[in-house]
Each structure stands twice: as structure tokens, then as C-alpha cells.
Amino acid sequence: MSNRMSYFCSTIGRKQLIGLTGIGLSLFVLTHMLGNLLIFVGPEAYNKYSHALVSNPAIYIAEAGLLLIFVVHLLLASFINLKNRFSRPQKYAVASSGPKKTTWIQKTLWHQGIIILVFLILHLITFKFGTEYLVAYDGKEIRDIFILVRMAFEDPKYVIWYIFSLIILGLHLHHGLASSIKTLGFNHPKYEPKVNCIAKAYAWTVSIGFITQPLYFYFFYKG
């Protein structure tokens, strides 16, 4: 039969890969957010944590893996988005309403992804590849990432952009995470409401966890 297309060419296969990579990225943002919370402990804890991460040789493997997951997620999602547009060449004149409505959060998942991509690039330029200030603890010099963060969040424009982007990340996970779980084949009537609830709580925990940082520095931090 000619119907034996490859799993990776099928819409379901691609969606499942988007879901799997999405879940991988969700785990990454959670650990990143939790690590960031060390900023409330103090500059030393934060800088030492950061140093421990970047000085570990496994970081290169982890970063390469993360990049791969991100690229797969982005490319497949873009491809699927394009296919979806072709699937309805002529749009409706009137949008659906009432119980048959699709929410704007669900409709703009790809656009959210693009904003997150732009944010990510700027974020890497600002922090990872930003100015290298140094600080010495116990006679050992390591990178002072804390001061870089503090300086970045002194600029109200950057604070607003950061908070906006993180709200977008929250929205992206709000639908994306719960949907990924269904795409991977889990939708049991007994567990579905709870799974949905946990996925949404996860999304906003990550988003709000990140947002506490600029708010802390801009409004509360006193040298």
C-alpha cells in the first residue's frame, strides 16, 4: 500500500515530536526558573550556582541537546503551522462564538513561539554572552552574573519587555503543555481535568517565578 508514509512525515508523528520536545523544554524552563530563585538568597549563592553550571564539562552536551530540542520544536511547529494555513485557504468571514469558540490563546500558539524565540535570542545576548564582570569568593574569581542581572533590570523598558515575554511563555505553556499530553495519547476522562489543571498550574508557576526577578530588582532591591 502506498499509505505507508514515515512516522516523521505524518501530521500525528510531527505533532508528537513537537509535544515531546515541548515537554523537554518545559522541564528546562522549570529548572531554570528554580535556579533563578537563588537570586533571593543573595549574590554569592546565585553566582556560585551559575559558576557550578558553566564550569561542569557536561554543560556542552546539555547545551547541544537543548539546542537540538529547541530547533526540532521550532522547525516542526513552523512546518505544521504552514500546513495548517494551507488546510484552510479561505478564512471565515465571522469567527466562531459561544461553546464552539476557539480561544485566542489557542489560535496564536505559533505567534507566541516566535515572540519567545526573539526573547530567547535577546536574552542570550544580554546575559549568556553579555559583559563578563568578575567577583572573588574565597580567593577564587568567578563571573558576577548577579550584577549583570541587576543592571539589566534597572531599565524599565527591559523590565516591561521581560515581563511581557514571560507572560507569553505562560500562555504558550498554558495550552501547549496540556495539548502535548493529549497529542502523546493521554486523555482519560478520569484524569484529564486534573492533568489539565496541573499543566496550567505548571505553566503559570514557571511564568510567575521568572517574573518575580525583574519586579524584585526594579521595585524592592536596595543595593
Added chain:
Amino acid sequence: MAGSSKQTLKLNLKIWRQEGPNEKGHFMEHKAEDISPDMSFLEMIDVVNQQLIKKGERPIEFDHDCREGICGMCSMVINGNPHGPEKATTTCQLHMRKFKDGDSIVIEPFRAKAFPVVRDLVVDRSSFDRVIESGGYISVNTGNAQDANTLPVRKENADLAFEAATCIGCGACVAACKNASASLFVSAKLAHLNLLPQGQVEAEDRVLNMVAQMDEEGFGACTNTGACSAACPKEIKLENIAKMNSSYAKAKMKSRS
């Protein structure tokens, strides 16, 4: 007539008119007058058509057949909603009492690449037929009707298969989906057959072939928005799609070709 509402409705209709599959379509305004609230939506269009015919104009073409909500022929998008605003209702079962006098109603055909417009509100849904041809059947000879309970079926599976089998293939799921995905339709057909013992033999080939055909027809991808299930006149459950997704992945893994 006894029991019928007294007041008739006057409505402003904006209806998609298109001469043929390759013609450019446009919206045209039509007035519907003296519409009884007891009429169905299709009967309302019948009245408008009668007036158009009297004036020597081309009537509005739309699909319909049984007019009792079981055939799945009526297919139109009413104010952005496939089969109109009501839940679990086909267009033919939608009554004019759900509208108010003076309402403006925009009527469009189902929009999807896989459902090309034939004329006005009529779309070609033979892509669904081809999906069914690719695996929506069983080849096992089931013989004559057997005695009850000679073939044990778990009650829960029988109920779920029956629920899925209520899909009338109208295509409202595709029309409602932001991506014009046919996942709800295909997954309902798969659940209907794969949950029963007679469907087991071909279960894996069925999911592989039907999903492949679904993709070939140019339907979009499922994003689990649930709009399909909400628009479904038979309220086919979204969970069928997850079942299709997992059985597709499993069948793909096991497949030797």
C-alpha cells in the same frame, strides 16, 4: 396552527454565493420575511429560495437530505459556528425560534482545502469517503446474526464504540477546527471499529491507512482546542483523538513496512 408562535421573523441574511468550484465567490444580502419561529433553519432558506425562484433568480444551493438530524448532509456555518449556535444540533434541527426578529445572519459554507466549494453552500466532502475507503470497514465475514453473547464484548467498550459510531460524518469538526483537522472524524471511525472484536484483526492497518489518507487529503493538524467536539452534532468526545494518536504511534512502531 395550534401551539405555533404568532409572531413571524424578519431577518437579514448575508449568504455566500459562488457559481462554481473555480469561480470567485462573494457574500450576497437576502431578506427573509414572514419566517415562522417554528421553522427549521433549512425551511427558512426554502422560503427565501421560493421568493428567489418567483423573481426568476437562482436559488441558494445547500446540502440537505433527511432533515431529522441523522444523515449528516446539512453543512453550513451560521454566524461563524458550524450548524449554528446550539450544541448537539444539526442545521436542519436548528429552529428559527433561536433567532430574534431583525437579526443579521451570516451564512458561509464549510471552509477547508479538503472540502472544496461546489456551489454556494454546497461543499464536496468526498475526502471523508476516501478516508473511509482506506480503512473504515471490516473485511472479516461476520456471517449471519449470532446468538446474543456468543461473542463477548466488554460493556464499556460496547458503549464507547457505540458513542463513536454515532458520528454522521457531517464534517462540522473540520469546519470548526482552526486548522481544518479531520482528527475527530477519523478518530471516531477508528474507535467505532477498533473497540469491537470484529475490528481487531485490521486495527493496526486501519489506523495507519486512515491517518495516511487523512494527511493526503490535506486536512490540518490537531491542536486539541476541543472546538470540533463542541461543534459536533453528535458530541463525539475529544478523547477519541488521543486514543488515535497513541494507537498510531504504537502501530507505526510495530509496522514492518
